[in-house]
Amino acid sequence: MSFTVAIVGRPNVGKSTLFNRLVGKKLALVDDRPGVTRDRREGDAQLGHLSFRVIDTAGLEEAKAESLEARMRAQTEAAISEADALLFMIDARSGLTPTDRAFADLARRSGKHTILVANKSEGRGGEAGAMEAYGLGLGDPVAISAEHGEGMAELFRALRDCFPDDQDDETDDQEDEAGLKRIRVAVLGRPNAGKSTLINALLGEERLLTGPEAGITRDSIAVDVERAGVPLRVFDTAGMRKRARVEDKLEKLSVADGLRAARFAEVVVVLLDATHPFEEQDLRIADLVVREGRALVLAISKADLVKGEPGFAARMRSEADHWLPQARGMPVVLVSGLTGEGLDRLVKAVEGAYEVWNRRVPTNPLNRWLTETTGEHPPPAVSGRRVKLRYITQPKSRPPSFVLFCSRADALPESYIRYLTNGLRATFDLPGVPIRLTLREKANPYADKD
Template sequence: MSLTIAILGRPNVGKSTLFNRLVGKRLALVDDLPGVTRDRREGEGRIGTLRFRVIDTAGLEEAFDDSLEARMRQQTEMALAEADVALLMYDARAGLTPLDSHFAGWLREQSTPVIIVANKCEGRAGEPGRLEAYELGLGDPVGISAEHGEGLVDLKDAIEALAPERTKRAGRDAAGEEAEKPLLLAVVGRPNAGKSTLINRMIGEDRLLTGPEAGITRDSISINWQWNGHPVRLFDTAGMRRKSRVNRKLEKLAVADGLRAVQFAEVVVLLADATQPLERQDLVLARQTLEEGRALVIGINKWDLLDDGPEVMRELRYRLEQQLAQARGVPIVAFSALTGRGVDKLMPAVIKAYKAWNIRVPTARLNRWLEEMTARHPPPLVNGRRFRIRYLTQAKSRPPTFALFTSSGGELPDAYERYLVNGLREAFGLQGVPVRMMLRKSHNPYEEKAGRRR
């Protein structure tokens, strides 16, 4: 997609609302609290036939030190450098502020073409504020309502007038697009585990805000990436604390957004801090991931801070075996996202888990395996009768789901079901993925005939 558009402006003028409107989804968190957006977020936007890449940015602040606000501004400057067109957005109902005028002056000094966007122009209340924008000397202001979707046709006309060659090329590229579907990979974990640092290390650039402050990431940020020629869409998520500790509205929204990323993902990397590995909240997140049917890889960050790595790894594997039986054999990858040591082992583990998540096992092979398992340990007695198993087949993949057909009703004892599921994991390499088994009673065609004869 050739055309890139960045949305800029001071905090709380509606940038994320416009971003959501253009991409047609509620991807960005929206709240009345200023400064919700911190990282720059990308999506595929559309107005009518015009398609483009759109970047949502943090609110512009006058900060040039080592503070979080200064790092947010640097992310916005990088978005501007990538953009073909910049939308400088302001609140028309509040009117132009000195900060709006200051940033308009800054944008005049840049090489990127600028469109002034006056938001909240529904009805006539915003018209006086829209007219104020002429004094900025950046052309005709476009009046819109991001919340209600008004004025987008005028915005499309302004974009096409400002970058006609880019918009034509974007249309040609969109018509010829047939991209390979990316692997959807989410990184989750408690606050300050190093999720954003890890993703920056993986993609080789400072794409996401990082720092010593806990909870920098607020909403789930998706990044398109290539690993060894394979397209990957990475999701960075907000740190997730125990539910009892989450009391602020914005943090609740951020946690809900992170859980939605798990639902949309195919593989989830649960990132834990090596100095506080696999606490209760980590195990809760691992359990939620498997219950959602996603493949799981556990990443242990800050491994370089440990002196007794092998002993810690043994303890981690023991805890997983004892407290998370459904994650038996889940891959654990230890590394330092800050130095990069060991990070190269993560994606091979992810790809292996992804392949296991997609596996299809032929029915004949499954039943040869089932014969061996039942011969080694026959099914137990249920209500005084032997539980008879007919055959096993795979009902679906993503995650691997198997249907076990029996000649009698009732439930298979839990211990024997665990025996079969663990055997499936070992025999077919299903470590790190949830394995589901459904019990089905096979139909006996002679039973009905016998009933009629009687």
């Protein structure tokens, strides 16, 4: 593992937490107090199929030449010179500081490939800081939560681009030996929902072990499928029960492996049992997929058992939008692994969801939509002052993510944000994918004047 990555940034932004997650062990001491890490710490890291050496460094601080802080900085600068790539980390919750800007220049002058990482981006509290990070001029920030493991798939893709070709043996779209770009699809669901049976039906052979017993699948197994002209790489996963019911250590590891497959997938098929659809655990799994930013497809398995029920498909469509409004319009397909019913429709639904997940909307139509939407239903006045919505743009896709520039971002009600999100979904045809809408407040040029 000759490729080396150094994690750098000011104190207390979460460098050691990310280091521990990458090496899979709690090697680095972590505490809320800044300055805990002083020496360089190295470890062997694994992210997806990438293997590399990672260096945890002391927080970068301005200091006098003979001080302890200056010697710590010298250790960090040595790690920068030794590394092939840098993860420059900021705290998305506290936003950019002058120290971040100063050391962003240091990273830029090093000439090393630098990936900007906005840590602590979970929830709405970190969204604004992640968007603010564009101001550092280090490219698109990768929003993660090192503590909770969110955003690791995006970090994997960013790191993959700077690896040498001999290590990068898989592309983001899973290009195989024949040059086919395969969509990464994870199949999730409760135990005994029929995941392995469905994948065997897609393959046309008994590739995966199946049976009436729940919990047969333990590892996440990847198989290549081409059906209806769509090349896929499909991951079978262990069934997911409620956390309180999982006591066996092996089952915990199996579920964790399934969650990892979901985080690195592009489309996730959540398999529901037609005889007991939309149970609480089904909704939890689907919500996890949306929070991870993946495209969602619902497959109602064992459809042969409910074939005689009139209006069943329409009822499933209605219940899906009712129980999962955060991914309204997601494809709902009735399938049967035993009879092969609905398999081509499922593959086409996966292809369509993947296309929507990658969709970008031009800025001009977005702002015309914003003008019309706010004209029909203006944002409510708060404390006698109306919130002004000025400009909207889409900085990234996968999933579609929008930034809305406005005044008094903290005063805009959650209900109005949902109204805007639903409007974006309906107007620009974005069904079944999570939509990220971040509010960004422009600085008041007169704030510091008398």
